[in-house]
Amino acid sequence: MRQHHLVASLLSLGLLAEVPLSHANNKSLVFCSEGSPAGFDIAQFTGGTDNDAAEPLYNRLTEFERGGTAVIPSLATRWDVAEDGLTYTFHLREGVRFHSNKEFTPSRDFNADDVLFTFQRMLDRDHPFTRAYPTEFLYFVSMGLDKNLVSVTKADPMTVVFKLRTVDAAFVQNIAMSFAAIQSAEYAEQLLKAGKPSDLNHKPIGTGPFALQRYQKDSQIRYKAHEQYWEPSQVKVDQLIYAINVDSSVRVQKLRKNECQVTLNPRPADLAALRADPRLKVIETPGYNLGYIGYNVQHPPFDQLKVRQAMDMAVNKQAILHAVYQEAGQLAMNAMPPTQWSYDTSIKDAPYNPEMARQLLKEAGVKDGHEITLWAMPVQRPYNPNAKLMAEMLQSDWAKVGIKARIVSYEWGEYLKRTKNGEHDVALMGWTGDNGDPDNWLGTLYSCGAIGSNNIAMWCDPTFDALVTKAKTLNDREARSELYRQAQQRLKQEVPITPIAHSTVNQPISAKVQDFKVSPFGRNTFSGVSLAD
Known part of the structure; x- marks a missing residue:
């Protein structure tokens, strides 16, 4: 890293007085993060931003x-x-x-x-x-x-x-x-x-590789190396700085100027230029994620199966995949990604059919022009790189069948809190797996016990719940898989969600970053990461 680039970065963060220039060559790593954590007591939070902020600690x-x-x-x-x-x-x-x-x-x-x-x-x-x-x-x-x-x-x-x-x-x-x-x-x-x-x-x-020095909301998080860390070989930078900016294009500019060395969630439109820059690397991995639409079944008329079926078949998924995910998305038909063991390959989507959707809404007693709220995430995620555009496309799709959707958004922490409380009619959401187990999808996102936390569909189905509850108690993988396949079929029949896409994860980093590993769980971890001279 050339010294004047780091100086410019630190001046922009107000950190120059606190970071010795003797560390400037290879001992300060800046991560361009995309949001402010709600806090650091990670037991009470579920968002990726919160997890990233707590991970060093x-x-x-x-x-x-x-x-x-x-x-x-x-x-x-x-x-x-x-x-x-x-x-x-x-x-x-x-x-x-x-x-x-x-x-x-x-x-x-x-x-x-x-x-x-x-x-x-x-x-x-x-x-x-x-x-x-x-x-x-x-x-x-x-x-x-x-x-x-x-x-x-x-x-x-x-x-x-x-x-x-x-x-x-x-x-x-x-x-x-x-x-x-x-x-x-x-x-x-x-x-x-x-x-x-x-x-x-x-x-x-905590006991982690880095200790918190300072947190300034919407600006920065500063960490310093934990000098008494029990695994010292994993602490390879003296200073770790999270520079927070919600705008993906700004994060990319900072990376290209060497004002940060790692960023996340680039826009699909930026990938070609990032790959062409010899000072950068873009690590590409299959996405262990799902972007989806959640229907709040506790808000009429979404308590009716016909309404959920109608909303589902009125969504032009292929158009969304092309416009929102561009070259980095795979059509999703199931409630978890195909890389997850026990995935049921026999599950297929209902065909895109606005005429049938309009008929089902009529049978359910939903009048033409019925108004709903459609909540759109304010942040970019691998599972949804542009929620605003997706919401606008859904708004257009549903207008064609007589549903008038008003788009709503909040700051990310508030968005998560309010969707967990069930304030939405329909919400865009997604998930990146946490532990490699099917229960982390089917149980964590759709079970009765997950209402009020991660089950934004507020859906509690006794048949589905019995299947995932039993599966969790078995140690035989094939026996578990059979129960999970039945649960996936039940969820597809009941339509609490419309799966949209699984996306490829593209992780841009400076070419000087050494031994950065992309987590299948979407975590950004800086243990063992260093910068070349």
């Missing part, structure tokens, strides 16, 4: 290998599973240090008490910390862990035992996800005594 008991879906040890060095599949014993890593900040310096290393605090506050609504700092643990609840996790206990200072009610075939994968980031029980106790428990969200303390 924390470890989990288990984690996913960088760039892959395999589970590897992290704060637990190994684990044992009882023969009945209901008891998991985790053996913890020695010598792990938490971060410090102006208010807190840890007096001890990580131990079992930290694991107990992390999970018990999610499990027990009467936990003192949860009473003092009321939060919703959306992932924990949407995956049914609030009902299935019986207890988390300490066998000794470095051994923790989890007991389940029923077998959960994806349990080890689930606790490798961001929401299970291990918090400091000692820090939480100090915050509770000081009457400041919400500082857990604003002044986070």
Whole structure:
């Protein structure tokens, strides 16, 4: 990196006085991020922006290998599973240090008490910390862990035992996800005594490779290397800076000027120029994602199957695929991507048929000119690179069958909060898989237990729910797959969503960035990443 480029970048961020120029050649990495996190207490958030912001700060008991879906040890060095599949014993890593900040310096290393605090506050609504700092643990609840996790206990200072009610075939994968980031029980106790428990969200303390220095909403997040990190070979930059800008074209300009070295979610129209720039690389990977339309079945007339069928068959998917995704999209017919094991290849779309759609709406008693709200995401995502354009095309499609759609949007955090509350009629949404398991799609997005978190269709179908609930308790993959195939058929019949596309992920980075791995789960991780001289 040439020094004057970094100086310009730091001046634009107001950071020059705080970053020594001795680090300018290869020890400061700038990531052009696309949004502000709602906070850093990642147990209560589900958005990709929130996960990215928390990722440098924390470890989990288990984690996913960088760039892959395999589970590897992290704060637990190994684990044992009882023969009945209901008891998991985790053996913890020695010598792990938490971060410090102006208010807190840890007096001890990580131990079992930290694991107990992390999970018990999610499990027990009467936990003192949860009473003092009321939060919703959306992932924990949407995956049914609030009902299935019986207890988390300490066998000794470095051994923790989890007991389940029923077998959960994806349990080890689930606790490798961001929401299970291990918090400091000692820090939480100090915050509770000081009457400041919400500082857990604003002044986070973790064991991760980087510690938070400063967060300025809609501008920047600054991290510094954790000098006592338990795996020092994974910390290869001294400063990690997230420069926040919601405009994809601005992020691309910054990357091309070397004002950042990694960005995300480029517009399809920008890809050719990015690939042609010798100073850059564009890493291309198959998308483990889905962009879809969710119909709120608790808002009439979407409680009627005929209405949902009509809306579905009135969507000109091919036109959307061409205009919105351009060369980076694959038509979606199912509720999860074809790269997911147990995917049912026999599922097909109802044909595009506006005339039949109009007839179904008439049979359902929906009058011509009926008004609905159509919510459009304010951010670019691999699963939806241009939600505004998609919404406008849907507005036109549905106008042809007599539905008048008013497009609504909010800031991303507000959008997620309001859709979880079910304020929308119809909403654009999407998902990038979190752990490689089918339940992370079918259970997390469409189950009864996911209403109020990730189930924006607000759809609760007993037949579907019984299938995905049973599948989760089996360890035999083929037996699980058969149940999941039946669940996919049921969901397709009931039309709580219209799948639109799976997109190819294109990750632009500077050619000087070394060992950056694209996560199949859509996470941006900077452990092990460095910059060439």
